[in-house]
Amino acid sequence: MGNTYLLFIPILPLIxxxxxGLIGHKLNRKVVxxxxxxxxxxxxxxxxxxxxxxxxxxNAVSYVAFHWITIADLDITFGFRIDQLSAVMINxxxxxxxxxxxxxxxxxxxxxxxxxxxxxxxxxxxxxLILVMADNIVLMFLGWEGVGLxxxxxxxxxxxxxxxKKLSNADAGKKAFIVNRVxxxxxxxxxxxxxxxxxxxxxxxxSHADMNIAGGLITAITLLLFLGATGKSAQIPxxxxxxxxxxxxxxxxxxxxxxxxxxxxxxxxxxxxxMFVHSETTMLxxxxxxxxxxxxxATMGLTQNDIKKVLAYSTVSQLGYMFMAMGVGAFSAGIFxxxxxxxxxxLLFLGAxxxxxxxxxEQDMRxxxxxxxxxxxxxxxxxxxxxxxxxxxxxxxxxSKDDILARVFVxxxxxxxxxxxxxGMTAFYTARMVAMTFFGTSKMTKKQELHVHEPGISxxxxxxxxxVLSAIGGLIGIPAALHGGAHFSHFLDPxxxxxxxxxxxxHHLSHLTEWILMVISIAVVATGGWLGFDIYSKEKSIRKNFxxxxxxxxxxxxxxxxYYIDEIYDFVIVKSIMGGSKALWKFFDVTIIDGxxxxxxxxxxxxxxxxxxIQTGHTNSYxxxxxxxxxxxxxxxxxxx
Amino acid sequence: MFxxxxxxxxxxVILFSIGCYGVLTKRNILVILMSIELMLNAVNxxxxxxxxxxxxxxxxxxxGHFFVLVIIAIAAAxxxxxxxxxxxxxxxxxxxxxxxxxxxxx
Numbered sequence: 001m002g003n004t005y006l007l008f009i010p011i012l013p014l015i016x017x018x019x020x021g022l023i024g025h026k027l028n029r030k031v032v033x034x035x036x037x038x039x040x041x042x043x044x045x046x047x048x049x050x051x052x053x054x055x056x057x058x059n060a061v062s063y064v065a066f067h068w069i070t071i072a073d074l075d076i077t078f079g080f081r082i083d084q085l086s087a088v089m090i091n092x093x094x095x096x097x098x099x100x101x102x103x104x105x106x107x108x109x110x111x112x113x114x115x116x117x118x119x120x121x122x123x124x125x126x127x128x129l130i131l132v133m134a135d136n137i138v139l140m141f142l143g144w145e146g147v148g149l150x151x152x153x154x155x156x157x158x159x160x161x162x163x164x165k166k167l168s169n170a171d172a173g174k175k176a177f178i179v180n181r182v183x184x185x186x187x188x189x190x191x192x193x194x195x196x197x198x199x200x201x202x203x204x205x206x207s208h209a210d211m212n213i214a215g216g217l218i219t220a221i222t223l224l225l226f227l228g229a230t231g232k233s234a235q236i237p238x239x240x241x242x243x244x245x246x247x248x249x250x251x252x253x254x255x256x257x258x259x260x261x262x263x264x265x266x267x268x269x270x271x272x273x274x275m276f277v278h279s280e281t282t283m284l285x286x287x288x289x290x291x292x293x294x295x296x297x298a299t300m301g302l303t304q305n306d307i308k309k310v311l312a313y314s315t316v317s318q319l320g321y322m323f324m325a326m327g328v329g330a331f332s333a334g335i336f337x338x339x340x341x342x343x344x345x346x347l348l349f350l351g352a353x354x355x356x357x358x359x360x361x362e363q364d365m366r367x368x369x370x371x372x373x374x375x376x377x378x379x380x381x382x383x384x385x386x387x388x389x390x391x392x393x394x395x396x397x398x399x400s401k402d403d404i405l406a407r408v409f410v411x412x413x414x415x416x417x418x419x420x421x422x423x424g425m426t427a428f429y430t431a432r433m434v435a436m437t438f439f440g441t442s443k444m445t446k447k448q449e450l451h452v453h454e455p456g457i458s459x460x461x462x463x464x465x466x467x468v469l470s471a472i473g474g475l476i477g478i479p480a481a482l483h484g485g486a487h488f489s490h491f492l493d494p495x496x497x498x499x500x501x502x503x504x505x506x507h508h509l510s511h512l513t514e515w516i517l518m519v520i521s522i523a524v525v526a527t528g529g530w531l532g533f534d535i536y537s538k539e540k541s542i543r544k545n546f547x548x549x550x551x552x553x554x555x556x557x558x559x560x561x562x563y564y565i566d567e568i569y570d571f572v573i574v575k576s577i578m579g580g581s582k583a584l585w586k587f588f589d590v591t592i593i594d595g596x597x598x599x600x601x602x603x604x605x606x607x608x609x610x611x612x613x614i615q616t617g618h619t620n621s622y623x624x625x626x627x628x629x630x631x632x633x634x635x636x637x638x639x640x641x
Numbered sequence: 642m643f644x645x646x647x648x649x650x651x652x653x654v655i656l657f658s659i660g661c662y663g664v665l666t667k668r669n670i671l672v673i674l675m676s677i678e679l680m681l682n683a684v685n686x687x688x689x690x691x692x693x694x695x696x697x698x699x700x701x702x703x704x705g706h707f708f709v710l711v712i713i714a715i716a717a718a719x720x721x722x723x724x725x726x727x728x729x730x731x732x733x734x735x736x737x738x739x740x741x742x743x744x745x746x747x
Binding site: 615616617618619620623624627 | 661664665666673739740742743744745746
């Protein structure tokens, strides 16, 4: 077959993980960084080869390494299958992953456990590649759990430090892990149900299976899968871990919590799209949850002062847009946004990272300002990323977001309106972030200002590379209305063929309508962006007046405190579980379980206390009992004769 | 006829009972050991009597004799060990009274 090289795509980062993880602490940090980056680069080259192969003949490439689990009807292979969708994913993962490894070389050069960092990072890339390359759900789940583990390890990378006053970095990691468990529970149940219903877990076989089964069952399966996706991809109600995941080093936030891992849920829905389209309920749920998350988290992003927190809420919000697209059956639009988002959000995070480094580990935007001329490369690249995030043409975000909004417009006008509001808010907080960081007056101390410097050459290279991708990455998906070929969507067509066939031909908008929609969204985005930029770069008094206003102040307070969702969850779930456990411990465990065990022990002790008196130590009495016993036996035998 | 199986067994029972009585009532360990020997020999007597009087029934086998020989050998060994313990005990305690050896209790 000649497809063995597919195996090396995930194996290379695994080798990097083993080297750095086992002997990395003895190696020079430059060697460690090189191993970390080079293995991912190798995977990237192989991924590109695969992509070009698929671009050439349009056929999926597959390779089965070995049969992993074989029990009766269950046959799970350790096999890979790369079709158009996975090809996009592996290139995003290894491409962006490689750039972030290069960036990390510069960013982490002072850290003492750099080998541990690169080992985790490589393990993450390995797991993520397994996730997207797997040809069956169980192998996908292996990767799914692997990335969760790496996410946990990397969020708590600086486990000695505190993230907030109440939450240490290690706690933030645990929070991410536990919240993800809730979603994974749904995913596991879905896997069991799929095997029970269809008798196979292989994607290829599943796609040929008859999906016209009892409606409730398919809805249950897809809803459970979606629960898994909400955990991994940080959607309502399980999004709460992502903002706290910013406790990890910034390259980690960029790679795991913006570009790749959090998109696993989107990928999973895309991979199983042929199943999801059979449940109207699930599709509607996905669309509604996505929209709500997009808008809801955008409102929280409006007031955050921590530059990474803004980006975190923005990530949750953008993931919401992707789910919105999935929910209305615009799968390729969702994946398109996934890809452009990976570019520009990684860029923004890495830009934020170099701002943070420039300001000497300061993340509070209120203490920045006027950095535009001090770190020009970072500024320009950050600006490109921001424009892409806002959705200003011709940057990458515009085409993908507009594609989604246009498709949502066809299906649900209300969701479209909400999405548009979210886009406006996105523009506002992005502009606010740029204005607070790079414009206005400097709020740094003199000492800090002297320290401000551009990052090293490798960091700048990465920023520029991602900047280029963010600027032109959207051009591969120019819609027909703009005389483009919508190449990206056509490329993915074979993957979503089955799903789209079930949905029937979707109503195409006339080019005029598309034009109008584009103009509306650009107008909304431009207004939001201009407002945010104008207010915050000139530091207008309206900010203070708004906070002082009774209603405005309350709104600001609620948004700043993230609607107290963490506190509500803490009260409703954590406290109730803790209270319940405590009650069980104090009453049930101590009184009933211990009581029962101790009661049995007491009975034995009491009876033994009486019985032990038999042991007198007098040999005669023992001899006498032997005599009585023997006599008894004799009498018994005699009576039986 | 005086020399019958019944009479031999009655003699054996008498010997056994005397031995048993000695084990249960005597306080001197030496006497107890002697009583045990008496009981063993009572059993030996019954073995040998059964073998002697039921010789034809047993097709000429002499199982009873073997048992008796084995028991005598083992009893000799047992007596040697028992007496050795007794000597060691007496050196320690200056007494062979079994009523005073009551440490091994609850």
